[in-house]
Amino acid sequence: MKKIITKELIDSLSKLAKINLTKEQEEKYAGEFSSIIGYMDEIKTLDVENIPETARVTDEGNVLREDKIEPSFDQKQTLKNSKNTHNGYFLVPQILKED
């Protein structure tokens, strides 16, 4: 079958989604994705001009509420599932380099 999805494309998708893959996985996924996307290509021929998109199936419209303060989590509860905290903050990796 024609490889619609190449290893290079898998590599770029994995960077976008921040998912590290091994070379073997890239190879395997390229094959599997080609067959799945190949199957889904069936929708490409369908005519959907002038059809609106559906993003939700509720009829609720805009749901508004009064902007008032409700009880919420305290700092301890908020931080308890984090593996890296410092002085009551979440600790995250440095993203800006010092020059």
Add this chain to the structure above:
Amino acid sequence: MLINQSIKELSLLLKKKEISSVDLIKESYSKIEKLDNKLHSFITIRDKNEALKEAEVKDKERKEDSSIIYGLPFSIKDAYCTENFRTTAGNKILDDFIPPYSAAVYKKIIDSGSILIGKNNMDAWGHGGSTENTDYHPACNPWDLERIPGGSSGGSAIAISTRMVPFSIGEDTGGSIRSPSSMCNTSGLKVTYGRVSRLGAIAYASSLDSVGPMAKSVEDLSYLLEIMAGKDSLDSTSSKTKVDRYSQFLGAPIKGKTIGLPKEFFGKGLDPQIKKVLIDATKFFEKLGAKIQEVSLPHFIYGVSIYYLIALSETSSNLGRYDSFRFGGERELFSEETKKRILLGTYALSAGYADKLYKKAQKLRTILIQEYEEALKKCDVILAPVNPSLPSKIGELINDPLKNLMEDLYTGTISLVGAPSLSVPAGFAEGLPVGMQIVGKKFGETELFQLGYLYQQETDWHKRLPPILNI
């Protein structure tokens, strides 16, 4: 075996003090201790003494007007946050996650007095229809241990099928309540989108996720939905539509109702043995006075593509929040199936492909909704298969990615229109359970319960127990 009785019967026996919640809790744990090392229906089991202590309190404080589920043991799919109790959604990223709050549905069940026994096994994040894509132990079908129990709410269906618990709470995005209900011979309801609050349900695909009850019978489901349903100010997609007293409307006659059979659902791809079970059910309803009407949903043959393009796009976005900073482990821990789903979703949403794939799928979703509404002008409900094939051997679907997707052919398409669908046991093939879906109008759960209840009054498929209980 006490837990073989209906919720209504158990409640009555408890109120008459002929049995106690302590008896029920003991029975639950003894079943779990005996069977769960073979079935793997639980990821986390609650400390037995803690549950027993709670049962003692419930036995003391029970009143005449206590809720019908007061003092009953129950389990819940591990997709729901339970305050101060481990919640993994079936995956190692959340292996040590202790939620600081509870899901709305869990809170409603607990506030009604039911006693949590444990959290059920599932395909990680709901990614799968087999409960073998769990990061814990693959779950096994109690009717044949070498086969899948369906999924992703497989653990819940196993626990009900083997009477470890009288009921459980599942979650259905593209069939995750209906498929395991069918494969384990239990009853389950995928509610109308918005009928039950999704607050605290760990998201798979937000425009499709729905919270529903799973139990031994349609009657039990009707009682549970009364408790679970309703508007939640913290879930803006939950509906203000009035919640019926579903259990009060059971037993209505079927005469004059029209049942639609979509011709696209009975063609290529459907196992002939499953087709036969469905035809028999149709004849049954016809005998009781229902009219059978063929209907057509022409675009439903594209349902799997549309469903997956939307669901995977949404899951890649939802799982983007797992950065390991505030909670959870590193993204390295995503399982193979989840990595694939995130990457496929990223592809469908990425520049150059979004118009051709994601947006096109959303437009086709509109067409499906229109066709569905058109079909329901000709009939009251639609009867459909749940799965295209009998439960496969464990490992089979993992090695066949396309077959894996096709499992959702009849369920995912219905999720796209937001309609409610009831899965009820309808027969057996090769000794394995086969269910059917009764699909209705949005917020038409009452009608589905009526038909399902009537069917279960006249048939005994749902009462049959898996052979593992005789060992």
